[in-house]
Amino acid sequence: MRYAIVVEKAEANYAAYVPDLPGCVATGATVEETEARLREAIVLHLEGMREDGLAIPEPSSIVDYVETSA
Numbered sequence: 001m002r003y004a005i006v007v008e009k010a011e012a013n014y015a016a017y018v019p020d021l022p023g024c025v026a027t028g029a030t031v032e033e034t035e036a037r038l039r040e041a042i043v044l045h046l047e048g049m050r051e052d053g054l055a056i057p058e059p060s061s062i063v064d065y066v067e068t069s070a
Contacts, residue, residue, distance in 0.1 A: 004061040005038055007031055019061040021045050 007016040010027070014034040018024040024045040028034035049056055 001056075001059055003042060003059045004063045005035070007034055007038075018042060018045075020057050020059050 003018050003020050005016050005018055007014055013027050013029050014031055015027045016025065016034045016038045018038070021042065024038075024041050026034055026037035026041045028037050046056055
């Protein structure tokens, strides 16, 4: 599956989350480290959902950019 992720710059690091998987988050010193940790978090999150007998949500978030004149 291919899930959309959001990576945000924090004060001293980066933080990321998966909109389609509430509670699935990761942090890291760089964008690359944060993305790698989030990949691991997604795997663990989905494994936990399966173990708990929960349905795995299909990816449904849409990612796009909006340009402005400002």
